[in-house]
Amino acid sequence: AQSVTQPDIHITVSEGASLELRCNYSYGATPYLFWYVQSPGQGLQLLLKYFSGDTLVQGIKGFEAEFKRSQSSFNLRKPSVHWSDAAEYFCAVGLTYTGTASKLTFGTGTRLQVTL
């Protein structure tokens, strides 16, 4: 069965500093990988996704992620964090269930705090 590990429960960075959130997955085939962000009291918003092709994926709000098959990782990065980036971030791996629906398995999330 597929699984996703986000080893950092909570991260604090200063505004303007760079950010890297870690994500490792376990999946037997070519994975479909996603990063979502959840602001307090809100639903999840898609940041970016990897299906195939270029392993460096650009997303919204200045985020990017790099797929590394050899390390089973899909880490999220941002060169300069803004206070509005404070939120919870979820990595997910997708698979197709019996060809009728695509299921996502989520990591447990990383809460990002930004200090001014």
Next chain:
Amino acid sequence: DVKVTQSSRYLVKRTGEKVFLECVQDMDHENMFWYRQDPGLGLRLIYFSYDVKMKEKGDIPEGYSVSREKKERFSLILESASTNQTSMYLCASSPAPRTSGSGETQYFGPGTRLLVL
């Protein structure tokens, strides 16, 4: 833009009550999903539906049922609410997979925070 709406943002119910959570999407998506979100556990799939009247159990279906009578609407039912069902419930929708190996993006509603007393 895809819009997924949920009938309530906050809900307070008593133990033993029957609870209905409603979700509506406006993008003609074939697939719809119900998750619950708990601190430290991330999102866990309760049920999903890949077509009208079609449903499949997710990872934690116990104590829940679902209904999908129309394509745009997917309901989660707690037959007899219990305190351990206090949680945030998130609905999502996605298109059907284009191929057997494709992974489609899921679009989420704002969530319903349910408190069972």
